[in-house]
Amino acid sequence: MTIKVVRGNPTPEELAAALTVVRARAVTASEEPPATEAPRDAWSDPSRIATTRLPQPGPLSWTRTYWPG
Known part of the structure; x- marks a missing residue:
């Protein structure tokens, strides 16, 4: 090791x-074991929430989001 x-x-x-x-x-630093990532809990897994895909919006869906009726 060289220090200048x-x-x-x-x-x-x-x-x-x-x-x-x-x-x-x-x-x-040489004595510490390498850090390993802890396994994710099932409750924090985003795929658990989004089990089904939402339908794709139609071509005029933006008008229904801003205007009543």
Whole structure:
């Protein structure tokens, strides 16, 4: 692992502190198991609600949605 200081002039203590944090994060990231997606519950499945398809509207259906009668 190579780390390069792009800006500034850190002291040896500041650089050591930054490297400690980076190394600790790298170790914990490698130890964590990969996250798996939890299975969906049946009650939250949208296909349960939409079991049948609605009929397609006709060519003049937009007029009936805005005008009474």
